[in-house]
Amino acid sequence: MKTMYKEHTLTKNQQIIFDLIDKSPEPMKAYSILFNVQKKGIKAPLQVYRALDKLVKMGKIHKIESRNAFIACQNSSCQVSKATAFSICEMCEKITEISSSSLSKYLANFKDKDGMKYSKYNLEFFGLCKKCR
Amino acid sequence: MKTMYKEHTLTKNQQIIFDLIDKSPEPMKAYSILFNVQKKGIKAPLQVYRALDKLVKMGKIHKIESRNAFIACQNSSCQVSKATAFSICEMCEKITEISSSSLSKYLANFKDKDGMKYSKYNLEFFGLCKKCR
DNA sequence: TACATAGTGTTATATTATAACAATTAAATT
DNA sequence: AATTTAATTGTTATAATATAACACTATGTA
Numbered sequence: 001m002k003t004m005y006k007e008h009t010l011t012k013n014q015q016i017i018f019d020l021i022d023k024s025p026e027p028m029k030a031y032s033i034l035f036n037v038q039k040k041g042i043k044a045p046l047q048v049y050r051a052l053d054k055l056v057k058m059g060k061i062h063k064i065e066s067r068n069a070f071i072a073c074q075n076s077s078c079q080v081s082k083a084t085a086f087s088i089c090e091m092c093e094k095i096t097e098i099s100s101s102s103l104s105k106y107l108a109n110f111k112d113k114d115g116m117k118y119s120k121y122n123l124e125f126f127g128l129c130k131k132c133r
Numbered sequence: 134m135k136t137m138y139k140e141h142t143l144t145k146n147q148q149i150i151f152d153l154i155d156k157s158p159e160p161m162k163a164y165s166i167l168f169n170v171q172k173k174g175i176k177a178p179l180q181v182y183r184a185l186d187k188l189v190k191m192g193k194i195h196k197i198e199s200r201n202a203f204i205a206c207q208n209s210s211c212q213v214s215k216a217t218a219f220s221i222c223e224m225c226e227k228i229t230e231i232s233s234s235s236l237s238k239y240l241a242n243f244k245d246k247d248g249m250k251y252s253k254y255n256l257e258f259f260g261l262c263k264k265c266r
Numbered sequence: 267t268a269c270a271t272a273g274t275g276t277t278a279t280a281t282t283a284t285a286a287c288a289a290t291t292a293a294a295t296t
Numbered sequence: 297a298a299t300t301t302a303a304t305t306g307t308t309a310t311a312a313t314a315t316a317a318c319a320c321t322a323t324g325t326a
Contacts, residue, residue: 011291011292011303011304011305012304012305013304013305014304029281029282030281030282030283031281031282043306043307044306044307044308045282045283045284046283046284046285046305046306046307046308047305047306047307049282049283049284050304050305051304054303054304065198065199065257066198066255068281068282068283068313087245087249087251096245098245100243100245100246103243106239107256107258110233110236110258112220112229112231112233112258113233114263116220116260116262116263117260118220118258118259118260119260120258120259120260121256121257121258121259122199122256122257122259123240123254123255123256123257124198124254124255124256125240125243125245125251125253125254126251126253126254126255127249127250127251127252127253129249130247130249144272144273144274144322145273145274146273146274147273162312162313163312163313163314164312164313176275176276177275177276177277178313178314178315179274179275179276179277179314179315179316180274180275180276182313182314182315183273183274184273187272187273201282201312201313201314267326268325268326269324269325269326270323270324270325270326271322271323271324271325272321272322272323272324273320273321273322273323274319274320274321274322275318275319275320275321276317276318276319276320277316277317277318278315278316278317279314279315279316279317280313280314280315280316281312281313281314281315282311282312282313282314283310283311283312283313284309284310284311284312285308285309285310285311286307286308286309286310287306287307287308288305288306288307289304289305289306289307290303290304290305290306291302291303291304291305292301292302292303292304293300293301293302293303294299294300294301294302295298295299295300295301296297296298296299296300
C-alpha cells in the first residue's frame with residue numbers, strides 16, 4: 001500500500017517558529033528567531049534551522065536569499081515553495097511577496113536557449129518602495 | 134568640472150580575483166577564492182570580500198545568492214549588474230547565466246499591483262540540466 | 267603641492283549554517 | 297496492542313560565510 005504521511009500538521013517546534021515568523025511584520029533571520037523562541041525551550045541553532053528547512057519545503061515560509069531571512073507565505077494557495085517572487089526596498093528593507101499570475105505563467109513557461117523549462121524559480125526585485133521614493 | 138574616475142581598470146587584488154573567477158568553469162566561493170590566491174599575497178578574507186563587492190558593483194561578476202558563490206559575467210554587454218538571471222542544475226550544480234532579451238524586457242517592464250516597476254532584479258531558475266535528466 | 271577618494275593590510279570578531287550522535291515521539295503496519 | 301519505520305528532538309561542537317575597526321598607501325584631480 002502506498003505510504004502516506006500527514007501533510008500539513010506542524011510539529012511543536014515547527015509551530016512555534018512558524019507562528020513567530022507569521023506574526024512578524026518583516027522577514028526574520030535565523031538567530032533572531034532563535035533569540036525569540038528561547039523562552040519556549042528551543043535552545044540551539046540547529047533546532048531552528050531544522051524547522052526552517054521543513055517549513056520552506058512545505059511552502060509555509062520562504063527564504064529571501066539575498067537577505068538570509070525568512071518570511072511567511074502571503075499566498076494562501078502556495079502550498080509548495082517552487083515559484084517565488086519578492087520586491088525588496090533597498091532603503092527601508094520592506095519585503096513583499098509578489099503574487100502575479102501573469103508573472104508566474106511567464107516564468108513557468110520560460111524556455112532557455114536550449115529549449116529547457118524550469119518549474120522552480122526564485123525572483124527578487126530591488127528598488128525603492130512608495131514611502132522611500 | 135565633473136569628477137570622473139577610471140572606469141574599468143581593475144586594481145591588483147581585483148584583477149587577481151577576477152582572473153581566477155573568470156577562468157573557473159564553475160562559480161567559486163569566497164574561501165575557495167581565498168585559498169587559491171594566497172600564493173599571490175592575498176591573505177585575509179576581507180581582501181577577497183572587498184574585491185568581490187567591487188567586481189559585483191562593476192558587473193564583472195555576479196553573486197549566485199542561493200549558493201553564496203560568484204561567477205564571471207558571461208554577457209559582455211552587461212556592464213552593471215542590475216538584472217541577472219541564472220539556471221541552476223540541482224543535481225550537478227552546473228550554473229549558467231541566462232541572457233534572453235525577451236526575459237529581460239519582460240522583467241524590466243513588470244509592474245507589481247501598485248504599479249511599481251523595478252529595474253533591478255535577480256532571478257534563479259532551478260531544475261535538471263540536459264546531462265542530468 | 268595639497269586635497270579627496272579609493273584601495274590595502276591586518277587583527278579580531280560577528281553571523282550564518284551544518285556534522286555527528288543519542289534519544290524520543292509519532293504514524294503506519296502487523 | 298505490539299511492532300516497525302520514519303520523522304523529529306536535544307545536544308555539543310564546529311564549519312562556512314561575512315563584516316568592523318583602524319592605520320596606512322596609492323591614485324586622481326585641483
